[in-house]
Amino acid sequence: MSTRIVLEKLPADPASKFSYQSEQIKRHRVYIFPTTQGWLYAMMLVVMLLGAINYNNSMAYMLCFLLTSLALVCMLHTYRNLCGLIISSTKPKAIYVGQQALFPIQLDNRLGLEKFSILLEQRKTSKKLFRKRKEVERVSIGIESGQQPTCHYPVQSQKRGLLNCGRLKISTDFPLGLFISWSYFEPEQTCIVYPAPKGQKQLPLYTLNEDDADYGTQSGTDDFSGFRKYKPGDPIHSIAWKAFAREQGLLVKQFSGKGSRTLILSWESVSHINDIESRLSQLCYWILLAEQTSIHYGLEIPNISIEPGHGLLHKEQCLKELARYGI
Amino acid sequence: MSKHKLNINKIMWLAIGVALASFPHWQRLPLWIPISHISLLAARLYIPYQFPTLWSQRKGTINIIRLILMFSGVVAVYSSYGSLAGRDVGVALLVLLAGFKIFESDSKRDFYISSYLGYFLVITNFFYTQTIPTASYMMFIIIIMTTGLIVFNDTERQLTTFKRFKLSTTLIIQAIPLLLVLFILFPRINGPLWGIPKDAFTGITGIDDEISPGSISNLAQSNSVAFRVTFEDEIPKKSKLYWRGPILWQTDGLVWTTGEDKTLQEVSKIEFSGKPIRYDVTIEPSNKKWLFGLEMVSKLPDKTYFTPDFQLKTHKPILNRQAFSLTSYSNYRLNNEKSPDLERALVLPESYHPKTRELASKLRDEYKEPALIVKAALNWLKRENFIYTLTPPTPTQDAIDEFLFDSKQGFCEHFATAFAVLMRAAGIPTRIVIGYQGGEINPLGNYLIVRQYDAHAWTEVWLENRGWVRTDPTSIASPIRVNEGINNAMPDALINIPLGLDKNETAYRLWKRMRNTVDMVNYQWSQWVLGYGPERQKLFMKNIGFDSINWKELTLYLFICLGIIVAAITIYIFRKTPKTTEPAKKYYDIFCKKMAKAGVPRKSYEGPVDYAQRISSTRQDLKDEAQYITNLYILIRYCSNNNKLLKLKAAIKSFTPPKIISN
Numbered sequence: 001m002s003t004r005i006v007l008e009k010l011p012a013d014p015a016s017k018f019s020y021q022s023e024q025i026k027r028h029r030v031y032i033f034p035t036t037q038g039w040l041y042a043m044m045l046v047v048m049l050l051g052a053i054n055y056n057n058s059m060a061y062m063l064c065f066l067l068t069s070l071a072l073v074c075m076l077h078t079y080r081n082l083c084g085l086i087i088s089s090t091k092p093k094a095i096y097v098g099q100q101a102l103f104p105i106q107l108d109n110r111l112g113l114e115k116f117s118i119l120l121e122q123r124k125t126s127k128k129l130f131r132k133r134k135e136v137e138r139v140s141i142g143i144e145s146g147q148q149p150t151c152h153y154p155v156q157s158q159k160r161g162l163l164n165c166g167r168l169k170i171s172t173d174f175p176l177g178l179f180i181s182w183s184y185f186e187p188e189q190t191c192i193v194y195p196a197p198k199g200q201k202q203l204p205l206y207t208l209n210e211d212d213a214d215y216g217t218q219s220g221t222d223d224f225s226g227f228r229k230y231k232p233g234d235p236i237h238s239i240a241w242k243a244f245a246r247e248q249g250l251l252v253k254q255f256s257g258k259g260s261r262t263l264i265l266s267w268e269s270v271s272h273i274n275d276i277e278s279r280l281s282q283l284c285y286w287i288l289l290a291e292q293t294s295i296h297y298g299l300e301i302p303n304i305s306i307e308p309g310h311g312l313l314h315k316e317q318c319l320k321e322l323a324r325y326g327i
Numbered sequence: 328m329s330k331h332k333l334n335i336n337k338i339m340w341l342a343i344g345v346a347l348a349s350f351p352h353w354q355r356l357p358l359w360i361p362i363s364h365i366s367l368l369a370a371r372l373y374i375p376y377q378f379p380t381l382w383s384q385r386k387g388t389i390n391i392i393r394l395i396l397m398f399s400g401v402v403a404v405y406s407s408y409g410s411l412a413g414r415d416v417g418v419a420l421l422v423l424l425a426g427f428k429i430f431e432s433d434s435k436r437d438f439y440i441s442s443y444l445g446y447f448l449v450i451t452n453f454f455y456t457q458t459i460p461t462a463s464y465m466m467f468i469i470i471i472m473t474t475g476l477i478v479f480n481d482t483e484r485q486l487t488t489f490k491r492f493k494l495s496t497t498l499i500i501q502a503i504p505l506l507l508v509l510f511i512l513f514p515r516i517n518g519p520l521w522g523i524p525k526d527a528f529t530g531i532t533g534i535d536d537e538i539s540p541g542s543i544s545n546l547a548q549s550n551s552v553a554f555r556v557t558f559e560d561e562i563p564k565k566s567k568l569y570w571r572g573p574i575l576w577q578t579d580g581l582v583w584t585t586g587e588d589k590t591l592q593e594v595s596k597i598e599f600s601g602k603p604i605r606y607d608v609t610i611e612p613s614n615k616k617w618l619f620g621l622e623m624v625s626k627l628p629d630k631t632y633f634t635p636d637f638q639l640k641t642h643k644p645i646l647n648r649q650a651f652s653l654t655s656y657s658n659y660r661l662n663n664e665k666s667p668d669l670e671r672a673l674v675l676p677e678s679y680h681p682k683t684r685e686l687a688s689k690l691r692d693e694y695k696e697p698a699l700i701v702k703a704a705l706n707w708l709k710r711e712n713f714i715y716t717l718t719p720p721t722p723t724q725d726a727i728d729e730f731l732f733d734s735k736q737g738f739c740e741h742f743a744t745a746f747a748v749l750m751r752a753a754g755i756p757t758r759i760v761i762g763y764q765g766g767e768i769n770p771l772g773n774y775l776i777v778r779q780y781d782a783h784a785w786t787e788v789w790l791e792n793r794g795w796v797r798t799d800p801t802s803i804a805s806p807i808r809v810n811e812g813i814n815n816a817m818p819d820a821l822i823n824i825p826l827g828l829d830k831n832e833t834a835y836r837l838w839k840r841m842r843n844t845v846d847m848v849n850y851q852w853s854q855w856v857l858g859y860g861p862e863r864q865k866l867f868m869k870n871i872g873f874d875s876i877n878w879k880e881l882t883l884y885l886f887i888c889l890g891i892i893v894a895a896i897t898i899y900i901f902r903k904t905p906k907t908t909e910p911a912k913k914y915y916d917i918f919c920k921k922m923a924k925a926g927v928p929r930k931s932y933e934g935p936v937d938y939a940q941r942i943s944s945t946r947q948d949l950k951d952e953a954q955y956i957t958n959l960y961i962l963i964r965y966c967s968n969n970n971k972l973l974k975l976k977a978a979i980k981s982f983t984p985p986k987i988i989s990n
Contacts, residue, residue, distance in 0.1 A: 037439040044443045048450055054520045056647040058857045059453035059462055062510060066469065067446060069505030072893060073498050080900050117482045142483035175494060176476045177439070 030183045032079050038178035041071060071178050078179040081172045084112030085143075089165075089187035090150075094194060094316070094323075095157055096284070101191035102152035103165045107143055115143040116174040120153055123167040123184060155191070160280065161327045163191040194319045199282030203289055204269040227251040234311050235294070262308045263290055265318075266300035280322050287322075291315045301325060333438060335376050340475035341441055342368040342429055348448035348468045349422045355455070356419055357407050363400065367426035390431070397427050418451050438479055445472050457857050459849070470495050501899075504892050512885035514878035515861045532779050533613045534761055536573035539582040540726050543761070544717045544738040549779035552611055553763060554619060555850050556775040559605040563621075565765045566810045567657050569785065569797065570619040570777060572762035574636040576671055580679040581726055583744060583759050586671065596664065597637065599625050599656035609650045609854055616641050619762055619777075621655040622797065628652055635668075636758070637661065648858035661787075663794035672756030672789060680748055682728040687752030697755045698790055704749055705803045711735060713742070715805035739801040739808070743784035746800035756789035760797070764809060772847040910972060911963040914979045918956055925949070925984035935960055949984050956982065 034042065045068055052060035086108035095101050109115055120139040141151045157163050171182035227240060230250035240251040265286050270279040283299070290297040291310070298308035299318045304325070306318055346368055353361040375382040382389070400423050401411075408416045425444040432441050449465050449472075474495040481491060532549045535542065554570075577586035604621060618631060618639040627633065628651040631641050639653075690707075694700045712735065719736040722729045727745045730737050737745070743759050750757035764783035766775040785799040802809040855863070868876045919929045919938075927945055929938050939957035943950040959975040962968040 037435075040439060040443065044446065048447075050520060051450065053516060055454060056517070056860060057453055057457070058647075058859055059457040059465075060450050061513070062462070062506070062856075063446075063450050063453065063465070063469075065506045065509035065513065066499070066502060068509060069502035070469075070473065070498060072505055072889075073501045073896060076893070076897055076900055077498065083901070114485065116485050117480060140482050142485040144485075174477075174480050175498065176473065177435075177480045 028183045028185070030079065030082055030181055032075065032179055032181040035173055035177060035180045038071070038180075041067075041178050045071075070176075074176040075179045077175055078173060078181045080113075081115055081174050082118070082170070082181045082183065085109055085115065085118070085170075086111065087170065087185050089185075089189055091189045092152075092165075092191040094192040094319070095163075096194045097157055097160050097196040099157060100154040101157055101163050101165075101193070102154055103187050103189070103191065104150045105153055105168070105185075105187065106148060106150045107141065108148040109143040110146050110148065112145065114145045115172070117142055117172060119171050119173075120151065121169050121171070122153075122155075122165075123169045157191070157193045160193050160195045160277070160323050160325075162323075163193045165189075165191075192320060192323050194323045195277065195280040195284045197281060197285035197288050199273070199278065199285050201285075201289075203263065203286055203293075203295070204265070227253060231311075232313060263295050263297040264300055264308065265290070265297055267302060276326065280325060284319060284322055287315060287318050333432060333434075335372065337438065337475065337479050338371060338429070338432065340471065340478050341432070341438065341445070342372055344468060344472035344475050345425050345429060345441065345445040345448060347471060348445050348452070348465075349425065351452050351455070351461070351464075352418055352422055352448075355415065356422060359403070360419055360422055364422050364426040367430040371430045371432065393427065393431060397424075400427075414454055418454075421448060421451060435479075442472055442476060459852055466499070470499055473498060501896055504896075505889060508885065508888040508892060510859070511864070511867065512881055512888060514881045514885075515859075515864050517861055533615060534572050534763075534782055536575070536615075536617075536761075537582055537584040538575065538740045538744070538759070538761055538784055540719075540722060540730075540737075540741055540744070543740040543782050543784055544719075546782040547717055547738070547780040551779050552846075552849075553613075553777045553779055553781070554608050554610040555853075556609075556766065556777065557607045557773075558775070562768055562773075562775055563604060563657065566802075567621075568765050568775075569622045569760075569783075569799075570763040570766075570781075571622045571624070571638065571760055572617060572619050573760075574634070574638050574787075575759040575761065576636075577674070578676065578744070578748070580676040583747075596662050597623065597625075598660040599623070599658065600660075601656050601658040604655045604657065605652070606655075607650055607652050609648060609850075609858060610645055611648055611853075612646050614644050614646060616644050618645075618651060620653050622657070623659040623661065624653055624655050626654040647860065648853050649860070650854065650858060650862070660793065661795040662789075663792055669756040669789055672758050673751050673754065675748060675751050680725055680727045680752070682725075682732050683745070683748050684752045686731070687749050687754075690749075691753045697753075697788070698793075700753050700755060701750065701788055701790070701798060704746065704753070705798070705800065708742075708746070708800055708803050713737070713804040715739075715801065715808060740784045742800040742804055743786050746798070747786045750786070750788055758787050758795075760785055760787055764799075769843045769847055769850070771843050772850055774847075774850065776846055776850075911960055911975060914975050915956075915960045915964075918960075918979050918982060921979075921982060921984055922949075922953075925986055946984070952978070952982055952984075 045064055048060065048064040048067070051057070052064050088106045088108065090104045090106065092101050092103045105120065107115075107118065118141050120141070122136045137154050139151050139153055141149065143149055153165065153168065155163060155165055165187045168185045168187065169182055170185055171180055173180045227243065228251065230239060230252050234252045238252050240253050243249075243251045265283050267279070270282050273279045273282060283301070287297065287299070291314075294310060296308040296310050297318075299306040299321060301321065304321050306314075306321065346365065349361070349364060401420065404416060404419050404423065405411055408419065410416055411420070421444065425441065425448060428437065428444055429441045432438055446469075449468055452461060452465060470492070474492050477486070477491045477495055486494065532546060532551060533553060534546065573585055575583040575585055577584050603625065606621065608618065608620070610618060618641060620639045623637065624633075624639055627639075630643075631639055631651070634640055686707075690700050690703050694703050714736040715738070716736050717738055719730070719738065719741060720734045722734075726741075727748050730741045731745050731749070747757045747759050761782070761784045763777045763781040764785070765781050766777040767781075768775055783801070785797060785801065787795040788798050789795050799809060859867075864881075865876070868881075873880070915935070922929065922942065925946070927942055927949075933941070935957050939953050942953040946953075956975065956978050959971050959978060963971050963975060
């Protein structure tokens with residue numbers, strides 16, 4: 001969690017049960033303004049007032065004033081409906097180009113009463129006033145008092161690299177829709193967008209052990225070569241459970257030597273493809289394939305070279321490099 | 328926007344609100360309008376949900392049908408009212424269009440416009456009636472329609488129907504203080520700003536400035552209030568309560584009218600004697616330009632004037648309840664000098680009322696002196712045993728002659744007109760005064776209610792040296808009418824006493840008391856709420872210490888008060904902090920508070936166990952209790968051992984740590 005934004009005030013009492021002296025908390029301004037319906041409502045009130053004056057009708061005055069007061073009270077409630085929310089964001093899961101990134105936004109309502117129909121949407125980027133409103137994703141959520149739900153704000157990825165969520169507008173027009181109260185929040189985390197896995201479905205020929213032509217008959221996993229310490233991402237079946245039982249800690253059986261299948265996915269292996277993005281897509285596909293078939297693989301693209309390896313972390317590292325390539 | 332798809336729930340609330348708001352209008356509208364209104368609402372609630380494909384695919388066709396129907400509806404309204412302007416037509420169109428608007432509602436915008444039309448429907452009801460029941464009913468509708476808006480905006484369905492209704496009520500209740508301030512302080516100006524439709528005040532019963540046989544007996548069927556009077560001192564005797572209205576000079580043998588004002592040259596001269604009577608008259612809207620004052624008014628209130636024959640008139644028709652402060656004297660002498668107008672008070676149509684003329688000449692020959700003639704005529708009326716009745720036989724030819732010599736049955740207008748004709752024929756200048764006589768005292772509020780059935784007609788004869796003298800022939804024929812009021816003169820015909828009540832004395836008294844209470848509430852309502860205009864506002868501000876306040880100051884105070892109230896509501900709203908839902912936590916918080924008072928506050932990073940340890944080490948005396956409570960708390964909170972809750976509660980209740988012992 002990096003940014004936390006609290007809308008409106010913090011509890012005045014420093015010895016309160018919640019301590020919010022954290023540096024990370026930023027206060028944010030809450031704005032409020034009538035909606036289109038609100039303006040229409042105001043027009044209705046003016047017409048009613050004119051009618052009341054013209055006919056000298058006390059009850060018409062009364063109704064007009066009641067509706068005016070109702071709007072004022074509604075304004076306070078709309079404002080209240082946003083105040084006291086603490087917003088924070090966490091890192092979204094990496095995605096492939098074309099997929100939707102889901103930015104997790106945590107809405108913490110431990111300070112306030114129940115919040116109704118809170119709307120999250122990307123801030124309009126267009127500066128032009130009368131341009132047709134771009135279709136933006138909207139996420140609507142209600143939060144009970146004391147709850148801290150996380151909602152996922154979807155952003156469509158267009159290209160590889162780092163995807164920014166941009167400024168989010170968090171707003172509400174509850175209860176009557178006459179006023180909208182809003183604030184802005186900008187998640188600092190970015191989403192890594194890997195290239196889309198595309199291309200040849202066949203892994204390229206092995207390039208590391210050139211002398212070892214008959215890789216197909218060998219089963220590298222059988223040649224036990226020793227132990228090394230477990231690191232996250234190692235396949236469970238390679239853990240030395242017997243060693244663990246002897247209280248030697250988590251060790252991983254290593255298999256090496258001629259038999260282990262090792263593949264270097266290099267720039268040359270995709271040299272037949274002209275387009276860089278397509279090359280990256282092909283490499284991405286191969287990495288996923290290699291990961292599935294438990295082949296040790298490495299990556300060699302210009303300026304970057306990753307030693308052969310295997311496992312979730314390794315895969316993520318390789319994909320990350322592909323995502324960052326040239327950016 | 329899929330978010331605001333109008334599901335049946337939203338439309339239902341809207342439709343119910345609008346239907347309820349238009350309901351009081353149904354009786355006033357041609358039958359086909361409410362029927363179409365309700366059919367449209369029902370169609371909107373039924374078709375899209377029963378035949379969703381038809382609704383979405385045949386949108387174009389439905390729209391065309393809708394437009395055709397709407398156009399023909401407007402044409403039909405035009406043809407049944409003969410115009411498209413005016414109050415009644417406006418309401419008819421509004422009811423019709425609200426139906427069509429809801430029928431076509433498909434988007435957020437439609438929904439809101441329909442809701443606003445509903446609010447307008449509510450306001451139109453007040454142009455017909457402003458009673459307390461109507462106001463309460465409309466308040467209820469406002470809550471319903473506001474609930475509709477909440478339903479529309481509660482997109483996540485977080486609230487149950489009841490809670491939505493409750494929230495709506497809460498909003499309205501919180502709006503009431505603001506409403507009161509706005510109502511009291513908003514600078515009022517006298518309307519109208521533009522023309523009021525002619526039909527806005529139809530259906531008001533009241534005294535007209537002409538009478539014909541039967542016109543006042545018609546009024547006697549109505550028990551609606553004409554005006555109410557609060558006297559500064561005690562209320563005068565009933566027989567003295569003559570409320571002077573229009574004065575009629577001219578007759579065509581059947582109908583009496585005021586005649587034209589310009590021919591009236593009488594120089595008004597009046598002398599008063601005796602004690603002044605001060606009182607306030609709160610008059611109901613009459614759409615007429617005159618007031619009713621006790622005979623005889625001596626001081627003019629603002630915005631009124633006297634006609635030469637001493638009728639109290641206003642410059643503008645009375646379109647809303649208004650209060651006037653008046654002063655009267657019951658002893659007066661009116662125009663005792665000869666004037667050309669006396670000639671007009673002698674004119675009778677030629678060759679009418681032969682029998683009456685005959686009687687008149689007989690009286691004149693016999694008594695000579697006008698005062699004696701009048702007395703003799705009244706005596707004759709008394710002798711002849713006239714019957715005071717609401718339902719006299721319908722005259723066939725000469726109404727006056729038939730009344731005086733054949734049927735001898737009539738209501739006050741028969742007595743007054745016949746007597747006036749008789750006097751004129753005898754050469755005594757006579758005119759007819761119409762107004763009200765008597766009134767009912769409401770002991771609860773100690774004020775007088777004058778109702779339409781108190782309408783009365785009497786005459787004034789001109790006598791040398793005495794001027795115009797009130798002569799009420801009805802009081803001769805039926806003294807009880809004047810002395811005890813019309814209810815006693817003819818109890819069965821007039822008041823709508825619920826069946827059987829008049830037989831039982833206690834029940835009748837109870838019913839009367841109830842009626843008085845209701846009227847008093849209504850009186851206060853009309854005085855202070857409905858009659859609250861620029862004058863009342865000024866009076867109110869004066870009463871609370873703001874003399875001669877202008878609209879700028881009013882606006883200033885208005886905004887100050889609004890600001891204070893908004894601030895108060897804000898504090899109220901934001902003061903509410905979420906309640907800890909878990910009872911164990913609640914009790915533990917009390918424990919922490921007690922410990923903090925005792926000098927060992929819980930640090931924000933401390934868990935219950937750490938805290939208990941710290942308490943044990945710093946306060947040996949509290950060690951056992953703190954440990955016990957903490958253990959209970961942990962058992963309940965983290966091991967769901969809820970049956971220990973009472974123990975925890977008791978332990979914390981009895982836990983009273985002494986303040987830290989300073990060493």
